[in-house]
Amino acid sequence: MSSSVKWYWFASPQTFYPLAGRIALACAVGAAALAAAGLYVSFFVAPTDAQQGDAYRIIFIHVAAAWMSMFLYVVMAFWAAIGLAFNTRLSAMMASAIAPTGAMFTFVALWTGALWGRPTWGAYWVWDARLTSELILLFLYLGFMALQAAIDDRRRADRAGALLAIVGVVNVPIIYYSVQWWNTLHQGASVSLTRAPSMATTMLTGMLLMALAFWLYSIAAALVRVRCIIRERE
Amino acid sequence: MISAIRCVLRRDLLLALRRPSDVATALLFFVIVASLFPLGVGAEPNQLRAIAPGVIWVSALLSSMLSLARLFAADHADGTLEQQLLGAAPLGAVAAAKVLAHWLVAGLPLVAIAPVIALQYDLPAPLYGTLALSLLLGTPVLSFIGAIGAALTLGLRGGGVLLALLVLPLYVPVLIFGAGSVDMAAAGLSALGQLQVLAALLVVSAAFAPWAIAAALRISTE
Numbered sequence: 001m002s003s004s005v006k007w008y009w010f011a012s013p014q015t016f017y018p019l020a021g022r023i024a025l026a027c028a029v030g031a032a033a034l035a036a037a038g039l040y041v042s043f044f045v046a047p048t049d050a051q052q053g054d055a056y057r058i059i060f061i062h063v064a065a066a067w068m069s070m071f072l073y074v075v076m077a078f079w080a081a082i083g084l085a086f087n088t089r090l091s092a093m094m095a096s097a098i099a100p101t102g103a104m105f106t107f108v109a110l111w112t113g114a115l116w117g118r119p120t121w122g123a124y125w126v127w128d129a130r131l132t133s134e135l136i137l138l139f140l141y142l143g144f145m146a147l148q149a150a151i152d153d154r155r156r157a158d159r160a161g162a163l164l165a166i167v168g169v170v171n172v173p174i175i176y177y178s179v180q181w182w183n184t185l186h187q188g189a190s191v192s193l194t195r196a197p198s199m200a201t202t203m204l205t206g207m208l209l210m211a212l213a214f215w216l217y218s219i220a221a222a223l224v225r226v227r228c229i230i231r232e233r234e
Numbered sequence: 235m236i237s238a239i240r241c242v243l244r245r246d247l248l249l250a251l252r253r254p255s256d257v258a259t260a261l262l263f264f265v266i267v268a269s270l271f272p273l274g275v276g277a278e279p280n281q282l283r284a285i286a287p288g289v290i291w292v293s294a295l296l297s298s299m300l301s302l303a304r305l306f307a308a309d310h311a312d313g314t315l316e317q318q319l320l321g322a323a324p325l326g327a328v329a330a331a332k333v334l335a336h337w338l339v340a341g342l343p344l345v346a347i348a349p350v351i352a353l354q355y356d357l358p359a360p361l362y363g364t365l366a367l368s369l370l371l372g373t374p375v376l377s378f379i380g381a382i383g384a385a386l387t388l389g390l391r392g393g394g395v396l397l398a399l400l401v402l403p404l405y406v407p408v409l410i411f412g413a414g415s416v417d418m419a420a421a422g423l424s425a426l427g428q429l430q431v432l433a434a435l436l437v438v439s440a441a442f443a444p445w446a447i448a449a450a451l452r453i454s455t456e
Contacts, residue, residue: 174407
């Protein structure tokens with residue numbers, strides 16, 4: 001029972017505020033260290049790709065950002081649902097604190113994808129299934145943020161945003177599969193994202209390091225933002 | 235519950251009937267948007283035939299979305315919505331009835347007029363059936379999903395543009411399968427698969443959207 005008491009204890013914004021500060025600092029330091037290690041591996045240790053040359057190195061940022069963009073939407077919807085179900089203020093604050101970071105990673109994934117696509121496919125943008133669904137994911141994030149920004153009453157903003165996030169998370173798989181289906185029907189000149197079949201271990205290491213760095217960064221950024229929201233509201 | 239649905243449906247349809255210009259505006263918007271595309275991309279018949287399903291579907295989607303803003307606004311302004319929230323009839327049923335009325339007023343006319351647009355685009359006549367059927371199955375889904383957005387943005391400033399931002403990404407699957415079914419039929423293949431997916435989307439949205447609409451209405455009016 002003692003653990004459950006602690007959960008409730010930290011569910012209060014006042015008690016969570018100092019804890020969030022400590023966790024955010026630790027995560028920020030960890031993110032910086034891991035990002036440094038990841039960038040070192042990706043630029044100096046990982047071998048040059050046989051087919052794509054050095055252009056492939058953007059994968060280390062691109063893939064990690066794409067993972068985080070999708071994962072963060074689910075986390076956001078999770079907190080939103082908790083906030084809606086249990087009426088906890090902090091959960092709703094978490095959801096609105098995660099949204100900008102998620103949108104940022106979605107944008108980074110699209111941007112680095114464009115920069116990667118130019119030298120390898122010869123085009124900044126192709127209507128690939130993954131690119132398209134990532135773009136729609138960005139729209140979903142922006143819609144969530146725009147809805148919350150348009151409502152002055154914080155309570156209503158939290159709950160309306162939560163409902164939208166839940167509707168969105170139910171729709172994301174449907175959108176993903178419909179876009180994939182559409183893509184296979186329409187695609188004339190096939191451009192596929194499949195890379196060299198076996199990935200060098202150092203490449204995988206670099207990618208995982210970057211993914212972990214982004215993960216910690218997301219936690220740190222969300223917690224710093226949630227601290228701002230707590231200050232603003234309480 | 236059935237009587238409540240019938241009552242709301244009858245009331246909304248009567249209101250729409252008394253103000254026919256609202257219905258006509260949405261329909262006119264559909265025709266105008268669809269007519270603008272040839273002016274933009276050129277009147278080459280083969281190209282028009284190729285883009286026709288997509289253009290008709292996008293126009294239908296926009297037209298259906300435009301009329302969404304009015305779905306709850308008038309009832310919210312004159313207090314009817316509050317009475318419906320307090321009333322004994324389940325709010326989900328009331329919401330479903332309102333969506334159904336919206337579709338009958340804003341969706342069904344599109345289905346009826348789409349073949350005329352298809353004629354303008356020189357779409358082969360055998361495809362009219364598939365086009366009408368896909369719209370018949372797809373436009374109610376648009377009304378159901380859109381009503382969630384309309385309920386969430388009720389009474390907000392800049393509601394119309396915000397509504398578009400919320401709802402349009404969620405319309406993507408309907409657009410893909412709707413236009414896809416006509417494309418499929420145009421390629422001489424069976425469009426049954428796409429139409430079945432549209433029907434599935436309709437069933438799922440009809441089952442779950444009323445709850446979400448009711449929850450959104452409660453959030454927006456408290």
